[in-house]
Amino acid sequence: MVEFKKVSKNFGSIKALSDVSFKVDKGEFVFIIGPSGAGKTTLMRLLLRDYTPSSGEVIFDGKDIATLKKSEIPDLRQKIGVVFQNFRLLPERTVRENVEVSLAVLGVAKQEWDQKVNDILKMVGLQDRAELFPSQLSGGELQRVSLARALVTNPKVVFADEPTGNLDWETAEAIVGLLVKISKEGKTVIVSSHNKTIMDKLGKRVIELKAGKLVSDSGGKK
């Protein structure tokens, strides 16, 4: 499903990623861990073709995404649901509108929006917050809106970048619980985190990055 083959990414003299290789299969749940600056967000941006690798290949669905034309990049991104570290919600739109944006981007017929948005908000437990604005929500709720927006289009892959970063233990566990739930539905889930407690508790595959290098992979095929 997703494969990084000897991927390096440099920003001038700074090496954000060095020779990173791993493969994530369809339906797999993977944690990517490492301290700040280890290269976790760079991985996400490479997967979204927001960055192009300095060397190596990023394969998605059997295709090297570096070879995609500019006009094909939105199609790639529509297949990947991203939960951003800083939520990246649209501050002047309500929770419902934030989730609807994903459907609009995908070109889903408007008459289907209500059903899909209500279902996903119910799943993340925000059905009673639908008409509120992001500024009226707590950190955990914002994270769940971000998750709802990522999931509402039924993407093949979900990449959650530090989804538990600023959350209390209980909320973090609830968010990860949701990610595990959608993984069980057959989606590929990649979660970047530095919350070791949750990882240890779940016992899923863990890829560890340090200073841009892959230092360990608990169960993958390199």
Next chain:
Amino acid sequence: MHLKVALDYIRRAPFQALAAISVLSVTFFVGTVIAILVYSSSQLLNYFETRPQVIAFLKQDAVFEEVNTLQSRLEADPRVKDVSFVSKEQALEIYKNATADNPLLAELVSPTIFPASIEFSLIDLARAREIIDELKANSVVESVGFTASLGGGEASLNEVVDRLKTLTFYIRAGGVALVVVLGATSFLVLMIVIGMRLTTRRGEIETLSLIGAKSGFIRAPIVLEAIIYSATGVFFGWLLALILVLYVTPAILSYFGAIPVLPRDTMSFFLLLLAILAGELVIGVVVALWGSLLAVSRSLKSK
């Protein structure tokens, strides 16, 4: 959805919207006034061009065949149109009609003092001099009158022609220049306002791009916003010009008398103004599309 977002953008920064709409309103106000001036000057020229501008008064002893030859020659001449022969009796009749309010004047004159004439209009006023000179050289022609020089005599013929042409030129060229300058200013203001919008919404644009929005999806509300500014500016500019024109129309019609510088019936008058509105809306939308797409392209490139 895009329209709602565009309206939200406007609602959240009303002063930027007001600035853009004001500048566009001024542009299209001037545009409407100039369009009406161009129409009126065209009507004025057309009025003079369709009047029998040249009258060749024939000698009393002119032979019918010679007159007939001259008339046929003029009818075949591509420089003139609407050639007609006016007999002595018809000339007297015209005089009687013109002095109908004072029949004594008509009784005092003899039909023989009115010469027969050949009247015609000119295709191009600039060629009046050469045609008149040719006529004067004709053996059956006594003298030549040129109605466009009334009040100035033939000596001022070139001056009259030049004055009419200069006036038309200044209205058209000056109008176009003014509209181009104001149009360019409006275009820049529109680009600046849209550019400011894009700067404040950079995060939103980046997020939309990262979740897979195509450039058309990102551009749509911004382009719609520019079109709303432009269409509103067009409408207010046109409305102000309409009020002004309605206010001055009675004075203009009275001043120009029989010359139809503006349509006299209400339906034609409003059809003219609606045609101007439609034209300006098309121009407004083109300016909005061009300005906003340029601003968005610059913004997306600089990301």
